[in-house]
Amino acid sequence: MTKENIYILGIESSCDDTSAALLCNDKILSNVVADQKIHAEYGGVVPELASRAHQQNIVPVVHQALEQANISKDQLSAIAFTRGPGLMGSLLVGTSFAKSLAYGLDIPLIDVNHMQAHILAHFINEDSHEKPSFPFLAMTISGGHTQIVRVNNYFEMEVLGETIDDAVGEAYDKSGKVLGLGYPAGPEIDRRAQLGNPKAYKFTKPKVDGLNFSFSGLKTGILYFVQRETKTNPDFVNENLNDICASIQYTIIGILMDKLKSAVKQTGIKHIAIGGGVSANSGIRKALKDAERKHGWTTYIPKFEYTTDNAAMIAIVGYLKYLNEDFSDFDVMATARLKI
Structure with missing residues (x-):
């Protein structure tokens, strides 16, 4: 492989954030994210609205990423996409754009x-971040995923x-909606959990075999708890909101x-790395650091900007695949339920 600089454009459009990032080898030159405020009024992501917003955002976001990195599209080595x-619908926007641009520039496409x-x-x-040693355990926690x-x-x-x-992440959002x-x-x-008593109220942890998770029962338990308490005191939630949040988070x-x-x-394995939007949570970060001291773990916590959906993480995988010359055919298709 040539020793010349490798420039990877990463494109991320899996949910409601349109993002583009430029990497020079394994260093970030730019990482631009356009979020979609419209979903807040619906209490969750509306797929049709998300895909329309991606169509509006993707060209200006890519343009801004190139401009911030001071790189022209003709310097790109490859395009990586989610x-x-x-x-x-969201994936199709990013996939189609990446294919078209890579084809037009006659450079490799990397899924x-x-x-x-x-x-x-x-x-x-990044100088401030230590990289995990192989093998390690990764816990990915977000609005759509929970995995070890x-x-x-x-x-x-x-x-x-x-x-x-x-x-x-859905357990947090649905509990928040109830509150x-x-x-x-x-x-x-x-934020409120840091102001409340984490042991004020007890919620039942679901019993699930092995290393799998379940959060539907917890969501239901929180709903029934709030309904029961507000029957006797209509102001229960407002009067005890910090304690309720602290107990849910705990x-x-x-x-x-x-x-x-x-x-x-x-x-x-005692090397532990976390990722995904919920890894920005202060309580989880503190629990990991406590476990590091108590159990002798080595923990790796990403910078906040790399926790939520972003194109920098897509670009780094693109770079690693580029080194292996692991390129995609142009008939590659977006896959909503793609597995690791």
Whole structure:
């Protein structure tokens, strides 16, 4: 492989964020994200609105990423894009754009698994961030996914456990909706949790075999709890909101950490990396750091900008694949339920 600089344009459009990033080798030159505020009024992402917004955003976002990086499209070595998993309409916008641009520039096209990208975001070259050592355990936690993955190398990954119903981010958002909080509710629950008593109210943890997760029962339990308490006191939520949020967060973090401890015991691997939007949660970050001190783990926590959906993580996978000359055919299709 040539020693000349490799410039990768990454494109991410799996859900409601349109993002483009430029990498020079493994270093970030730009990482532009356009979010979609319109979904807040619906309490969740509306797929049709998301795909329309991607169509409006993708050209200006790519243009801005190139401009910020001070790179012309003719300097690009390859284009990496999110093939899946995600919302089909959203994925199609990014896939079609990436194909067209790569074809027009006559450069390689590289398809990327969104879940692998969350994990491999740790390998973006930044002086302040230590990269995980192989093998390591990755816990990917977001609005759409909850997984524990054994990572043997860049492209050899094994899912050890995953949610059998709802993702952890959805548990935060649906609980927030019950409490009258806006969407997304995760950041607000996290903020209020720091002001409340985490043991004020007890919620039942679901019993799930192995390293799999379940959050649907917890969501239902929280709903019934709020309905029961507001029957006797209509102001119950407003009067106790911080304690309720703290108790919900304490329960969710307990579920995640219990499974993670089991995974460490099962595999003997004490290198732990997290990724996905919920990894920005302060309670989860503190629990990991506490476990690092108590159990001798080495934990890897990404920069905030690489936790939510972003194209930098797509571009780093594109770079690693480029080094292996692992390119895609132009008939590659977006796949909504793509597995690791």
